Amino acid sequence: MGVNMDQIFEQQDYYGIRLESIGGLGANLCGKMVGELAVRYLNLNSAGFSSYGSEKTGTPVKGYIRFCPPDQEIRVHSPVVNPDLLVIFHQALMRDQSVWKGCSDKTNVIIAMDQGQEEGVMQNLPNNIGCCYAVNARQIAMETKSRINVVMLGAMAKVMGFVELESARQICRDNLGRKYPSALEGNLKGLEQGYEQVQQLSETASGITGKVRDICSDNKCGAGNPGSENKNTVSVNDQEWGYATAPIGGVNPRFGSTVTADLSPSRQGYIPIFLKERCINCGLCDSTCPDMVFQFAKGTFKDREMMVNQGLDYYHCKGCMRCVDVCPVNALVRGTEAENLDKKYFLPNQDMLRTPDHYVKAGPDGYITSESYLTEKRIEGGEV
Numbered sequence: 001m002g003v004n005m006d007q008i009f010e011q012q013d014y015y016g017i018r019l020e021s022i023g024g025l026g027a028n029l030c031g032k033m034v035g036e037l038a039v040r041y042l043n044l045n046s047a048g049f050s051s052y053g054s055e056k057t058g059t060p061v062k063g064y065i066r067f068c069p070p071d072q073e074i075r076v077h078s079p080v081v082n083p084d085l086l087v088i089f090h091q092a093l094m095r096d097q098s099v100w101k102g103c104s105d106k107t108n109v110i111i112a113m114d115q116g117q118e119e120g121v122m123q124n125l126p127n128n129i130g131c132c133y134a135v136n137a138r139q140i141a142m143e144t145k146s147r148i149n150v151v152m153l154g155a156m157a158k159v160m161g162f163v164e165l166e167s168a169r170q171i172c173r174d175n176l177g178r179k180y181p182s183a184l185e186g187n188l189k190g191l192e193q194g195y196e197q198v199q200q201l202s203e204t205a206s207g208i209t210g211k212v213r214d215i216c217s218d219n220k221c222g223a224g225n226p227g228s229e230n231k232n233t234v235s236v237n238d239q240e241w242g243y244a245t246a247p248i249g250g251v252n253p254r255f256g257s258t259v260t261a262d263l264s265p266s267r268q269g270y271i272p273i274f275l276k277e278r279c280i281n282c283g284l285c286d287s288t289c290p291d292m293v294f295q296f297a298k299g300t301f302k303d304r305e306m307m308v309n310q311g312l313d314y315y316h317c318k319g320c321m322r323c324v325d326v327c328p329v330n331a332l333v334r335g336t337e338a339e340n341l342d343k344k345y346f347l348p349n350q351d352m353l354r355t356p357d358h359y360v361k362a363g364p365d366g367y368i369t370s371e372s373y374l375t376e377k378r379i380e381g382g383e384v
């Protein structure tokens with residue numbers, strides 16, 4: 001509680017938060033809880049909304065929340081362009097330059113990142129942002145049986161500096177206790193650990209190897225990033241094509257399709273493991289999976305010709321575990337990604353390989369590459 005809200009609102013009309021996430025990580029609910037928290041427990045006005053396209057797990061999601069004093073009406077309902085706090089729910093999103101749009105040296109940043117990724121993250125930070133913090137949200141969520149969104153909520157409460165942990169706990173009880181009472185205990189643990197474990201990244205060499213500073217009390221140290229004295233906003237060299245600027249007669253070769261997208265960043269640490277010897281080739285997994293993961297081909301099973309389950313295209317798997325739930329003979333079981341880097345039946349989509357538009361090293365929005373993409377043993381060309 002080192003930050004005084006009155007001081008903030010002496011200098012600006014709103015405190016703006018932008019969440020950058022991937023469908024399935026719970027950013028929408030997180031944004032709602034943060035907005036509600038401000039009204040119920042901080043005596044502020046707040047407004048917020050999310051933008052999540054097709055509502056499909058694996059697609060980019062943005063959340064926007066504004067706080068202001070209780071006697072001020074909120075007249076602005078547009079996206080938060082110049083955030084005071086930027087919250088990145090998956091480190092792979094950092095590579096999408098538009099994520100940093102509008103950030104300046106007054107923007108504090110929280111990044112969900114896996115252990116040991118500090119060096120890569122530091123190298124990819126823009127120069128002119130404020131303090132940068134990291135939390136291993138995926139590991140905490142797995143250990144506490146919670147979700148990444150509550151871990152990030154805990155981290156946000158700590159970094160904002162004007163939210164008591166108990167208020168964050170209470171908003172979690174208000175929302176999740178009602179909807180998912182059996183999951184409340186784990187979610188509260190995840191929230192508390194997010195609050196306790198979020199740490200500031202340092203620009204020093206020791207910081208890169210994992211040593212971190214304490215959360216700074218005024219939240220405006222700007223010391224986490226070289227060049228933070230620069231007052232300019234981050235310049236993003238992205239193409240903004242709208243009705244007035246789009247090239248006439250251009251062709252989008254990937255219209256409305258995520259067929260070449262890599263959905264692995266939206267996984268939350270778990271993948272389905274295929275135990276082929278148990279499989280009876282019933283096809284239920286294939287009809288249940290929303291993302292063309294299962295690769296069936298003509299083959300023989302028990303001396304009969306039929307379509308046989310050859311393996312999984314993990315490029316497309318977003319870890320929803322619906323296939324595990326539906327398999328009648330437990331030929332698909334839940335496993336952790338970290339313990340199963342060598343995916344025995346990893347088979348890239350064979351149809352894709354026959355077209356020139358075969359897989360690109362791209363993430364859910366076609367711009368980013370996931371961390372698991374880099375650590376998984378992937379052999380291009382269809383051989384596993």
Ligand code: SF4
Nearest residue numbers: 279280282283285327
């Ligand atoms: S649901 Fe299970 S048994 Fe049926 S095809 Fe899929 S993996 Fe095999």
Ligand code: SF4
Nearest residue numbers: 289317318320321323
């Ligand atoms: S977990 Fe199963 S159902 Fe979900 S995307 Fe992956 S393969 Fe498909």
